[in-house]
Amino acid sequence: MSATLPTGPLGWVLSIIVLLGAVPMLVSASGHVMAGLHRVRDNYGRADSAYQPRVAVIIPAWNEGAVLEHSIDRMMALDYPSERLRLVVVDDASTDDTPLIAQEAARRYPGRVVHLRREQGGQGKAHTLNHGLAHVLADDWAEAVLITDADVVFTPTAIGRMGRHLADPGVGAVMGFIREASEPAHWVGRYIGFEYATAQLAMRRAQNVAGVQGCLAGGAQMLSRANLEAIGGRIDTTTLAEDTVTTMQTQLGGRRVVFDPNAECWAEEPASLVALWKQRLRWARGNLQVTRRFRSVFFRPSSDHHLGNWWFGTMWFSTLYLPAFMILASVALVLLWFVDQGPALLAFELYWGLSALLFIFGNTFVLLLDRRVAYQSWLAALTFPGLVNLLVLAVVLAPRPMDALAGEVMPVLGITWDDRARAVAVLLAYVWTGAAMLAGWLVYRADRISWLRPVVPALVLVVGFGPVLCAVSIAAYVAEARGAASTWDKTEKTGKVRTS
Amino acid sequence: MSGTPAHHGRQHLDLLTHDRRREQSVLWRLVLAGVVTTAVAVARAWWWV
Known part of the structure; x- marks a missing residue:
């Protein structure tokens, strides 16, 4: 069997659908190229190193006793003028020792730490933040507000590095780089560490x-x-992605949002697949809600903001609907196999050949961006797509050596490596692109069963962390389509975050 | 003197210079990633097919 061009219209349509599956990868690669050109537009030219705004830090805290004291102490010891930094802990009706810790901190740091308490809590982070914002904006002391989480540890210069960008009145918001820093490092954290490096250090x-x-x-x-004040002095409470709404509102108001990759913070991320699923489902559903709300903004260039930028719109939707692209590509490949195997092989080689090269390019770039991520997460980066997908990538990259290897290995397993076996292997590879996400969901289900939990890391290694994340996105599509209740689920934190 | 606004100002000025230089190095990392990828693509085209 050899790769050939399609001969009929159905073959062409299916081939095009397969190749459309490569759009998210191409957008990601274009993002990496743009990231390499960051010096051209990194906003440092407009930053003023001498500008140190008075910063009110708001920490929303609901049962954060395990992490709060450490975060407050670290914050108070930051390399930032002490008279220009205040901390507001908004205790969201915690039932643990959070209020005691916050009160004790207010006593230890008089005038620098404030403890606010909501007697009725559990409504979510945005409501808690709004309680703090009402307090902070009631007088004119604060020139900037830093919104964070109770478990986030800022490196000594992070606040100064963020604040310097606000010297430019055209900048409405700045964000830093959040590094996964669970201590001790765990297998989920290693994947998240690499994912964060890709999503932040490269794509932001x-x-x-x-x-x-x-x-x-x-x-x-x-x-x-x-x-x-321009966005109403409040954080949106109608979606599960209040940060994204703030980002949109800021830019729609004509102000820029800037990422400073050198303003670094450390955070503890979920240590189990179940906890990760809960967190990511909230994020994915929130993003779908935000997309609905701001749908009129995308792909409509404006002189006031860049949200209508075509690259941005393509990136947004190809990320949001990545699983849909992959499932369509997989289904089209299988259909094409039954229609005409020659064009199916051509589409497969193009799709997976591109995947292989962009995988090498993207991973190499991201690992080169950050030494610590490279050291800690290189294996997670390599196995992110899963061993099955890696095998397919290897076959596409080196078909002859891999065929020879299969000719040695398969007979040992009792399989005759002939053309029929090859055809079945190819069909399985076509199916796997979509089926991997179903497998990802099954791995998540396995993590809910205590006796299966020990084998979950091995299952993720085979299936891939990427397909698990895609499965979360599909779960989010389903939840939104069903109109499931938007409840706020807090990600559990234990306080095990690196301190140096 | 450490802790004074002047000290903070100087330190943050140094940081800005440091951060700008670091962003310049991102381009070279991209180039290196491109070289690695090209090498794999060439290897595939010449030897592995």
């Missing part, structure tokens, strides 16, 4: 270059007072 640099950002980091965002 690219968005700086494009002049538009999709989402402020929930745990490390600094907003200018002028911007906060």
Whole structure:
């Protein structure tokens, strides 16, 4: 069997659908190229190193006793003028020792730490933040507000590095780089560490270059007072992605949102697949809600903002609907196999050949961007798509050596490696692109069963962390289509975050 | 003197210079990633097919 061009219209249509599946990868690669050009538009030219705004830090806290004290102490010891930094802990009706810790901190740091308490809590982070914002904006002390999470640890210079960008009144918000820093490092964290490096160090640099950002980091965002007041002095409470709404509102108001990759913070991320699923489902559903709300903004260039930028729109939707692209590509490949195997092989080689090269390009670039991520997460980066997908990539990259290897290995397994076996293997590879997400969902289900939990890391290694994340997106599509209740689920934190 | 506004100003000025230089190096990392990818593509085209 050899790769050939399609001969009929159905073959062409299916081939085109397969190749459309490569759009998210191409957008990602274009983002990496743009990130490489970050120096051209990194916003440092407009930053003023001498500008140190008075910053009110708001920490929403619901049962954060395990992490709060450490975060407050670290914050108070930051390399930033102490008279220009205040901390507001908004205790969201916690039932643990959070109020005691916050009160004790207020006593230890008089005038610098304030403890506010909501007697009725559990409504979510945005409501808690609004309680703090009402307090902070009641007088004119704060020139900027830093919104963070109770578990986030800022490196000593992070706040100064963020604040310097607000010297430019055209900048409404700045975000830092959140590094996964669970201590001790765990297998989920290693995958997240690599994912964060890709999504932040590469793609947010690219968005700086494009002049538009999709989402402020929930745990490390600094907003200018002028911007906060312009968007109503409140954080949106109608979606599960309040950070994204703030990002959109800021840019629609004509102010820029900037990412500073050198303003670094450390955070503890979920240590199990179940906890990760809960967090990511909330994010994915929130993004779908935001997309609905701001649908009139995308692909409509404007002189006031860059949200209508075509690259940004393509990136947004190809990320949001990545699983849909992959499932369509997989289904089209299988259909094409039954219609005409020659064009199916051609489409497969093009799709997976491109995947292989962009995988090497993207991973190499991201690992080169950050030494710590490279050291800690290189294996997670390599196995992110899963061993099955890696095998397919290897076959596409080196078909002859891999065929020879199969000729040695398969007979040992009792399989005759002939043309029929090859055809079945190819069909399985076509199916796997879509089926991997179903497998990802099954792995998540396995993590809910205590006796299966020990084998979950091995299952993720085979299936891939990427397909698991895609499965979360599909779950989000389903939840939104069903109109499931938008409840706020807090990600559990234990306080095990690196301190140096 | 450490802790004074002047000290903070100087330190942050140094940081800005440092961060600008670091962003310049991102381009070279991109070029290196491109070289690695090209090498794999060439290897595939010449030897592995």
